[in-house]
Amino acid sequence: MAGLACAGQLAAAGHRPLVLDKGRGIGGRMATRRVEIAGQACGFDHGAQYFTIRDPEFRMALSPLADAIAPWDDGGSEPRFVGRPGMSSLPKAMAEGIDLRQGVEVLALRRDGSAWLLETKGGLVMARHLVMTMPAPQAARLLGRDHPLVPRLDCVRMAPCLTLMAAFPGAAPRPFLHHSSGTDPLAWIAQDSSKPGRHAGLTCWVAQADPDWSAGHLEEAPDSLVRLMLPLLAKTIGAEPEMALHASAHRWRYARVTTPLGTPCLADEDGTLWLGGDWCLGARVEAAWQSGTALAKALTRHLHAG
Template sequence: MSSSIAIIGTGLAGLSAAQALVNAGQTVQLFEKSRGSGGRMASRRSDGGTLDLGAQYFTARDRRFLETVRRWNSRGWVAEWAPNLYSFSAGQLSYSPDEQTRWVGTPRMSSITRALLGALPVQFTCRISEVFRGTRHWQLQDTDGENHGPFSQVIIATPAPQASALLAAAPKLAGAAASVAMEPTWAVAMGFSVPLDTPVEACFVQDSPLSWLARNRSKPGRNGAQDTWVLHASSAWSREHLDLPKEQVIEELHGAFAEMIGCAVPAPISSLAHRWLYARPVSSHEWGVLADADLGLYACGDWCLSGRVEGAWLSGQEAARRLLAHLQ
């Protein structure tokens, strides 16, 4: 069997690396523990329509990423989102417009990663538990005990705590990944039969269990019979209530939402909660990628840079660049 490059994780970092490698003529095989691609850019179907429970939007500051986003826009994968933006602080809700250009996938955030995945070979619902090296090549073992390989190179594109466990063959890389602290976030979506009487479409929240909220229908391409909102709890509240039952998380965040939104908020007719255990890194880094080119082992992700969507894409590009440079 001819060897290829294994990529563990089909979030934006892994797919960014995969696209760059395939464009350079390399063969890749992707592995994903979930049923679909996207990682924290994944979307969820609900009674209230399709919801973005993870990344709410993204910005483009790096020239290379901005050029890429413009290409995505021309293909219909993304669109600009200019919501009525508010802020809530010290008990006050205030209109807070800014000049920031915000992008969202259309008609859902996962549209981007689905388009990037395309027809690339991927094994879903396959959780890789070990990455080990034979005499010449890498082998992967999943939690069902099955082996996958051989692979000449491996790119690990998972959150830092998960990457650390898979980097055992490169202790220095494993140690670097283990040093990255990541914050959790509880996300709640709730739908209402009658639109809430508020001009708010997005809001940054302080001094509350919440940190962010967005009106789903304000985003391009989002339709639904319900007025659906996505709420993100603050990292501090999420840490403190990490193991709270989902029903109670929904109840408490519904109460916090009702207190700050400035209008009557009835009981939702639909609701769901999702816990992002590794939502974002506590601080940014400048690694770009963790790499042992001699071993053929790489780790990438938003945690290698800014923690933003842009950082995930740039980190995947850097992983591919370093790998290709070593092959030349």
């Protein structure tokens, strides 16, 4: 979200940004896992569950993308929105017209004269200006301990989240949201198939473990996570684990910002390196958009001034 918001606004200002993303699908943590289950194509939003729109500028930026968004009425007091037909539909729509290379992981960075050299498996990429919008700990690792911006990145804290995706036959009645408190390891359970535009033949659930449980089980294999998490989900929704037609787990090592930086973006002294992402402002899709937008505005100002 931050990278695409930034790239879209740089492109609108007449620049030609190149976006490199190590992910196979577009959207980072705005993710949709597509799975074929019993001959039916199903999707799970296994990252962000929904987003809110509080900033009028965010609302305005989303209006041309209305086809990729739908309200998700879960009975809460604040309107919640989702991508349609999957959460990743919104970043996919934002990526249209942007030069985006997927499956390209930046493995190392270095300065070479006035340029940045990015090492990827497919070769070197050279850039005059570099914007990095991955989670703060990942950006810090690429920059190296000695980089002057790394102490700022070290102040940010992000918690992991282990996520279970499971499908059961038939339709399930509402309510479709469950927030646990206290000792239940599953902090959030949502009936993903109740979101607008989703497949209706099966009931697809997404369950997220709380940060402590996730941290304690972070290195466990996906199969073992399914063995632990599926019975907990089944118990809450009143099903038998054996009835599940599909169950898989995903590890988000840097899922939710718990201590944000408190400023929308960072730049180095000569204005060639720019850093942003949700970790600047908070654990929300909208915060990521705000950071990406702030990056584009600041970088555009810098380029015009130079």
